[in-house]
Amino acid sequence: MTKGYRNTVQRTQILDAVRAADSHLTAGEIFECVRRRDPRIAYGTVYRALHLLAQHGLVQELTFADQASRYDKRVDRHDHVHCLGCGVLVDVDVPVALIARHVAAEQSGFEVESHHTVFAGRCRECKGKRTTADARHNRAETFALADDEREG
Ligand SMILES: [Zn+2]
Numbered sequence: 605m606t607k608g609y610r611n612t613v614q615r616t617q618i619l620d621a622v623r624a625a626d627s628h629l630t631a632g633e634i635f636e637c638v639r640r641r642d643p644r645i646a647y648g649t650v651y652r653a654l655h656l657l658a659q660h661g662l663v664q665e666l667t668f669a670d671q672a673s674r675y676d677k678r679v680d681r682h683d684h685v686h687c688l689g690c691g692v693l694v695d696v697d698v699p700v701a702l703i704a705r706h707v708a709a710e711q712s713g714f715e716v717e718s719h720h721t722v723f724a725g726r727c728r729e730c731k732g733k734r735t736t737a738d739a740r741h742n743r744a745e746t747f748a749l750a751d752d753e754r755e756g
């Protein structure tokens with residue numbers, strides 16, 4: 605699990621691309637960045653390396669039910685506002701999210717180890733483009749990042 609991580613040239617390039625970005629990029633976007641420097645790199649290599657970097661806590665993988673995962677250079681606890689129009693993610697620190705964590709632990713009896721709140725809506729740019737048929741704004745979703753290594 606945390607053993608066996610090797611720092612290859614490609615992994616360093618991929619990690620650098622995540623850290624250099626000023627937004628939360630998808631694997632495809634990171635692949636485009638890395639490919640500019642190393643045209644021979646394969647998408648699968650980038651994809652697997654991102655999972656590995658996330659497993660080792662060097663980046664944070666943010667998953668969304670119906671959209672591509674995005675990768676975050678910030679690995680400390682923080683929350684996100686997610687645009688339903690263009691998919692952009694913006695970092696926010698919401699103090700009340702910490703209260704939500706206690707409530708979740710109390711109601712489920714779980715020992716809650718991590719959590720992450722996603723506020724879904726429209727960014728400034730998409731807000732202007734919103735059609736009347738589209739009333740999905742103001743929807744907030746809260747979910748904990750999966751800690752699937754705890755089982756067994
Ligand atoms: Zn947007």
Ligand SMILES: [Zn+2]
Nearest residue numbers: 676678684695
């Ligand atoms: Zn973030």
